[in-house]
Structure formats: structure tokens, C-alpha cells
Amino acid sequence: MKVMFYVQHLLGIGHLARASRIAEAMAAQGMSVTMVTGGLPVPGFPAPGIANLTLPPIVAAEGFSGLVDRDGQPIDDAFRTRRRDALLSAFDQLAPDALLIEAFPFGRRQVRFELLPLLDAAHARPNRPLILSSVRDILQANRKPGRDEETVETLNRFDAVLVHGDPAFARIEESFPLAARIAGKVRYTGLVAPPAPIPAPDRHDITVSAGGGAVGAELIRCAIAARDMLPSDLDWCVLTGPNLPQPEYDAIAAMAGPRLTVERFRKDLAGLMVSARVSVSQAGYNTVCDMLVAGCQSVLVPYASGGETEQSLRADKLAALGLASSLPEDGLTPTAMAAAIRAALARSGQPRLALRLDGAAETARMLSRMAAAR
Numbered sequence: 001m002k003v004m005f006y007v008q009h010l011l012g013i014g015h016l017a018r019a020s021r022i023a024e025a026m027a028a029q030g031m032s033v034t035m036v037t038g039g040l041p042v043p044g045f046p047a048p049g050i051a052n053l054t055l056p057p058i059v060a061a062e063g064f065s066g067l068v069d070r071d072g073q074p075i076d077d078a079f080r081t082r083r084r085d086a087l088l089s090a091f092d093q094l095a096p097d098a099l100l101i102e103a104f105p106f107g108r109r110q111v112r113f114e115l116l117p118l119l120d121a122a123h124a125r126p127n128r129p130l131i132l133s134s135v136r137d138i139l140q141a142n143r144k145p146g147r148d149e150e151t152v153e154t155l156n157r158f159d160a161v162l163v164h165g166d167p168a169f170a171r172i173e174e175s176f177p178l179a180a181r182i183a184g185k186v187r188y189t190g191l192v193a194p195p196a197p198i199p200a201p202d203r204h205d206i207t208v209s210a211g212g213g214a215v216g217a218e219l220i221r222c223a224i225a226a227r228d229m230l231p232s233d234l235d236w237c238v239l240t241g242p243n244l245p246q247p248e249y250d251a252i253a254a255m256a257g258p259r260l261t262v263e264r265f266r267k268d269l270a271g272l273m274v275s276a277r278v279s280v281s282q283a284g285y286n287t288v289c290d291m292l293v294a295g296c297q298s299v300l301v302p303y304a305s306g307g308e309t310e311q312s313l314r315a316d317k318l319a320a321l322g323l324a325s326s327l328p329e330d331g332l333t334p335t336a337m338a339a340a341i342r343a344a345l346a347r348s349g350q351p352r353l354a355l356r357l358d359g360a361a362e363t364a365r366m367l368s369r370m371a372a373a374r
Contacts, residue, residue, distance in 0.1 A: 001031045001371055004096035008111050009039035010060040012212035014284045018192050019102050020046040025360035034094055040070060042242060053090050055083050067110050084114040088121055098130040098367055105154035106139050119157050130370055131158045136285045137165020139175040141309045148178045161185045162363055164192045166355040189363045190356030193289035197270035204237035207276040209269060211284045213241020217248050219301050223280050224255055225334035237261045270294045278344040283315035297344040298324040301332060
């Protein structure tokens with residue numbers, strides 16, 4: 001079974017990391033998977049052994065006001081045409097049995113200039129592939145009138161919507177107002193979490209991570225400033241993320257010392273969390289999955305700039321269940337951070353929540369079942 005998986009990451013690496021984990025699971029079940037990616041390259045993603053076709057990279061401009069190329073220049077119609085033609089050529093060459101499109105049409109409207117022609121090409125095939133939308137459990141709220149209706153209309157061209165979450169934690173209708181109109185297409189896969197982690201060889205009391213790092217510098221600086229208000233014998237590990245600008249990384253790395261380790265990225269974040277007393281992070285999908293698998297106490301600072309709602313909803317849900325403390329981004333201070341960490345240190349035991357965490361493998365199984373049913 002040949003699968004083409006389109007993934008466009010624009011700011012962080014969460015979309016790419018989740019899709020890469022799903023691609024690994026599909027390959028493990030014998031599928032031939034090609035990921036088509038359109039963002040800046042990220043070392044380690046997709047996973048080794050997964051075929052990867054790269055489009056000319058684009059990223060989000062400041063405040064998601066538009067799209068720019070790798071040099072920061074706004075893309076033009078000629079650039080869009082090159083991307084579209086490269087994507088359609090890849091589709092023709094791969095002739096997949098299944099086409100997965102990550103985020104669209106709930107998100108990624110910025111690249112509909114190539115995704116709508118891709119849907120046209122898929123439907124034009126005599127034996128068209130399965131067409132599936134792959135989305136996280138909590139969606140970003142649309143702020144412009146008519147966008148949700150447009151999403152429903154576009155979904156008429158999809159066979160199913162794979163929601164990578166557990167309905168016991170979050171249901172799609174909580175973040176998508178017109179969910180009742182697509183109810184027949186929705187399939188919950190469970191959360192796409194890593195396997196049970198092996199404890200990392202190094203142990204730290206406090207682990208601070210900022211996801212991809214593109215928007216996490218303030219969280220890191222605040223956490224480091226909070227150290228002076230907490231017991232001096234605590235050992236800290238700070239992961240800045242691969243996308244933190246080099247000057248900011250250098251400034252943070254200069255603070256490293258005997259009880260403060262600074263690194264850009266660790267693939268074994270969940271392994272670090274297993275032995276940590278407290279994890280401090282944003283509330284992105286992948287980091288929260290690492291937290292749930294590791295079962296550690298957490299302080300979450302959800303990214304909420306530019307009207308983002310997804311992380312705040314996730315953090316509030318986890319806080320209501322007693323699994324984390326949530327600090328609003330706009331009120332973040334070293335004093336508030338220190339108080340939240342102190343409270344997390346005082347909580348006894350490890351939090352556990354009985355959620356489905358095998359979403360990658362279940363996605364592959366669902367795909368096999370849908371293909372067999374056809």
C-alpha cells in the first residue's frame with residue numbers, strides 16, 4: 001500500500017514531529033510511505049527510513065501575516081506555481097493508494113493554492129486514492145466569518161477526518177463549531193504519543209523545554225530567572241528548541257553552570273521527564289503527549305499570541321484534571337513561575353490519566369481497514 005503524506009509546518013515543528021511518528025507506524029505495518037514536506041528542514045525529521053520529498057520551503061511571516069521563503073522574502077505567484085507543479089508531479093509519480101493531508105482544510109489555508117489542485121488531481125484518477133485529513137485533537141478557532149463553512153464544504157472531497165486524540169479528553173466539537181455536519185467522517189485515533197520512555201541517562205529535577213523554540217525564548221528566560229527563588233540544590237536542564245535564533249541561544253547557553261544544563265534539542269524528552277520532578281513547557285500537542293507518557297508533574301505556559309487558542313484550551317483541560325498547573329503567557333513573571341514550580345514540587349505522586357496514547361499505530365490500522373473496505 002502506497003501512502004503519500006503531505007505536511008506543511010510553518011512555525012514550530014509539532015506538526016512535522018507528529019506526522020513523522022505516524023509515518024513510522026505506517027511503515028512498520030508494511031506500507032510504503034512518502035512524506036512530502038514544505039517547511040524548513042529539521043534534523044531528524046522525518047525519521048530515518050521514511051522517504052521524503054521536499055518542496056521549496058516556506059515559513060510564516062511575522063504574525064502569520066503571509067508566507068516567506070527561506071530567505072525571508074515574500075513568495076510570489078511564480079514561486080506558488082513552482083510549488084504546485086512540483087507537488088502535482090510528485091503525486092503523479094507516486095500514484096498513492098492513500099493521500100493524507102495534515103491540518104487541511106481546518107488549517108493551512110495559506111497553501112490552498114497547491115492543495116486544491118492536489119485534490120482535483122486525486123479525484124481525477126480512475127481509481128482515486130483514499131483522501132484523509134490528519135488533525136490534532138484541539139483545533140485553532142477560526143476568527144473570520146465563513147471559514148468553518150468553507151472547511152465543511154472542502155471536507156466533502158475527503159473520505160475521513162482522522163482526529164489524533166481521545167474523545168475522553170477532547171472532542172472535535174469543542175473546538176470546531178460545525179462538527180455535527182462532519183460527524184460521519186470523524187475517526188478518533190488516540191493521541192500520537194511516543195512509546196513508554198526509557199529514562200534518560202542524565203537526571204534533572206527541573207526540565208524546561210520550548211518545543212521548536214521559535215516562540216519560547218521568554219518562557220526559558222523566565223524559568224531561569226525563577227531559579228534564584230527556588231532551592232539552590234535543584235538540578236535544571238533547559239532545551240531551547242532547534243528554531244531558537246542563534247544569538248538568543250548563545251545568551252541562554254552562557255548561563256549554563258554546574259546545576260544548569262543547556263541544550264538545543266533532545267529526542268528523548270519523555271525520557272528526561274520520567275525522572276524529572278517537574279517539567280516546564282508550553283502546551284503543544286507533542287510536549288503534552290511526552291508529559292502524559294512520562295507521568296510527570298508539569299507547569300504549562302500555553303502559547304497564546306496572535307489569537308492562538310489551541311494550547312490554552314489544552315492546558316486548561318489538564319489543569320482541571322489536576323495533571324498540570326497553567327500559567328497564562330500574558331501574565332508570566334519569574335515570581336509566578338517560581339510559585340508554580342514550588343507548587344508542582346509539593347504535589348505528591350505522579351499524575352496518571354487513562355487515555356489512548358497509541359494514535360500512530362491506530363492510524364495505520366485504520367488506514368488498512370479503510371483500504372480493505374474499498
